Amino acid sequence: MGALGFGMVLAVLVFWAVGAHNRLVRLRGEVVRQWSSVDAVWLRLLVRLQGGLAARQVLASDGETQDLQQIQTICDDLLEALTQARLQPLDEDSQKQVVSQHLKLVAAIRLMQQTVQESIRPDLDIALNRMRQTLPAALIPYHVAVLAYNEALSMRPASWLGKRLKFKPAIRMDLSLSAS
Template sequence: MPDSLLWWILGAVALFWFIGAYNRIVRLRSGALQAYATLDLTLVRQLEFVQARLAEELVPVEAASGTAREDAGLKASTAQLVTLLVATRLKPLDPARITALAAALHAMLSAWERLHPDAVISFEADGTLSRPAPLNGRHEGAPVPMAWPEPSAAAEIARSQFNQAVEQYNAAIVQFPALLVAWIMQLRPAAPLR
């Protein structure tokens, strides 16, 4: 009987530990998903800003072909970003989808900056303005802020919060005891939006 009781106690402790570790990982995963929802809203707002400006600036027929090509490039990159945003909403923590979304976002931002070099604004992750010159206090591992079309720090703040939530989730699923829970429940690492 004493051996049986000891095994029941150890089994109960292991079960409660497993449930607690699983709840922690799920909470962190949920935080990353919520951070992505906020990021998605701010990216949609950036897209709406770009699309509204494109609608205002219809290129006349006699415009230079270089401007028309850049305008077409911006329209194409915007359409690609819209498509990838829709695809990423299905699985926002899938590294392949986030990587594709980042590539499309950088393409759209580059096309916007070529057309409107003076109309882009960079913000630090905390929302402070970093344009015209980046802050000198940035250390080597710090993320480089993106230059956004809409003059709002919301997109950079949302991107920073998403990246932090992903880093916390990824750190939780590689810690030793929780690693077993993540392996059993098939929880995979996510990718930040760089």
């Protein structure tokens, strides 16, 4: 009778572990899927911005051309950070690098708005407004997925299993500084 009881307990533990593992993997996959949506939005914004900057460089003066090239360089750096985050979507350092490069781009655009001709300012305003309007909306499903995954990862006894499988919590991207 003792062996039967032990076998039942062992079976329950195995089924629980498989179920918990599958749930964590599914939620983790959802975070990655939602990140790919955010990545796609960011890429569209950057392609539009870079296209507009390239067109403006033809019409700009020498000083403005240097400013536009600086923003192009920052866009390239953000694209590189997005590439790294695409390769490792749950890596905290990759995500922080994306946020850092995004904030750097927003700051450079704001600085340039103060120094450029009136003809270029509306384009920069449009770029910032697109970022303000589309990125937060794209981040909502990502943040919901991150919250669900992190909650599942923190629950006991799934937290024990998550540690054994080296599952790390996903980070929430805070772009609140760029929305002002």
